[in-house]
Amino acid sequence: MNILLTGGAGFIGTHLTKKLLDEGHIVLAVDNFGSNYDPALKRRNVAPFEGRPGYYLFEGDIRESSFLHLLFGTYAIDVVVHLAGLAGVRPSLQQPASYFDTNVTGTVTLLQTMRDFKVSKIVFASSSSVYGERNEIPFRETDRIEELASPYAISKRTGEMLLQNYHQLFGLNAYCLRFFTVYGPNQRPDMAISRFIQRLFDGERIQLFGNGQSLRDYTYVNDIVAGIVRAIERVNGFEIINLGGARPVALIDLVRKLEQYTGRKARLDYRPEQPGDVSQTAADLTKAAHLLGYQPRVSLEEGLQRMVNWFQAEHTSLLEEK
Numbered sequence: 001m002n003i004l005l006t007g008g009a010g011f012i013g014t015h016l017t018k019k020l021l022d023e024g025h026i027v028l029a030v031d032n033f034g035s036n037y038d039p040a041l042k043r044r045n046v047a048p049f050e051g052r053p054g055y056y057l058f059e060g061d062i063r064e065s066s067f068l069h070l071l072f073g074t075y076a077i078d079v080v081v082h083l084a085g086l087a088g089v090r091p092s093l094q095q096p097a098s099y100f101d102t103n104v105t106g107t108v109t110l111l112q113t114m115r116d117f118k119v120s121k122i123v124f125a126s127s128s129s130v131y132g133e134r135n136e137i138p139f140r141e142t143d144r145i146e147e148l149a150s151p152y153a154i155s156k157r158t159g160e161m162l163l164q165n166y167h168q169l170f171g172l173n174a175y176c177l178r179f180f181t182v183y184g185p186n187q188r189p190d191m192a193i194s195r196f197i198q199r200l201f202d203g204e205r206i207q208l209f210g211n212g213q214s215l216r217d218y219t220y221v222n223d224i225v226a227g228i229v230r231a232i233e234r235v236n237g238f239e240i241i242n243l244g245g246a247r248p249v250a251l252i253d254l255v256r257k258l259e260q261y262t263g264r265k266a267r268l269d270y271r272p273e274q275p276g277d278v279s280q281t282a283a284d285l286t287k288a289a290h291l292l293g294y295q296p297r298v299s300l301e302e303g304l305q306r307m308v309n310w311f312q313a314e315h316t317s318l319l320e321e322k
């Protein structure tokens, strides 16, 4: 298949690229190498694919209709996987307009181009954050979404609604995958697990927001990739589907596991809860199992261990200097 992958230089995008190329697909990766985090990391992410048969990288912005038109006019695209976006809850409180520009205007520009070129299948990266603060776990796709906790969550929910609208109006086939906190090698450096590992090795204090009891459902990136690949193969009609890790863990227990795997003791700095954060996330995976045959395979222990090993390998020279 010819797969157009937006956000192809990002954390999840590059793991997905590897899998798709290994399976013999053509990957047309699009990324603007934006500065939401160090673009050099994104360049490093895509470096292994340069020159690989079936891999094409286009540096450009999904908000630019002329750029997308050129791309869609040149290549026959079977499916779009739409991962490009500004991710993360906290920065969205500082720059909400940028989040809406990228996640909403960017998404609608992409959808309109798909319509113009009669490309009818899309898999979209949504987020567990759309569930907002709720007392009952696990979260089901049928749960009523009432109060969203951050501009990021609103922008992702708006993306889902746009896809649903294009499905109703124009027959778009669209699966919105609600990812629950994804981790693994090359994770965005602003995310908690990346930051914690870095700080443990640097001997710096780890800031814990709230009382350390907030619960997160963490998903290893290979499991997310497996779910996306199934969605690419099966997308038909409109569906919202959770992709999670199935075993939520308290923040403080996560830190304790990282202490164990890094062999370092954490210096903890408790801070007040952050606005926009929710106290728990947990995915009901019944629908994912039914529609995608999805089953998370990598336990949190194994995934964290792999991530620490990766970090150590990447930073060996740096650590030797310390």
Ligand SMILES: NC(=O)c1ccc[n+]([C@@H]2O[C@H](COP(=O)([O-])OP(=O)(O)OC[C@H]3O[C@@H](n4cnc5c(N)ncnc54)[C@H](O)[C@@H]3O)[C@@H](O)[C@H]2O)c1
Residues within 6 Å of the ligand: 006, 007, 008, 009, 010, 011, 012, 013, 030, 031, 032, 033, 034, 036, 042, 060, 061, 062, 063, 082, 083, 084, 085, 086, 087, 088, 102, 106, 125, 126, 127, 128, 178, 179, 180, 181, 182, 183, 188
């Ligand atoms: N990582 C997670 O835990 C998580 C959880 C839920 C949802 N998601 C969603 O999954 C997607 C991928 O997340 P990630 O963690 O890999 O993030 P990431 O930031 O590493 O990847 C996103 C990529 O999109 C690119 N991009 C941003 N704006 C663009 C634009 N206007 N045009 C072209 N490219 C643009 C960025 O340069 C980046 O490389 C995002 O949409 C994110 O919101 C991620």
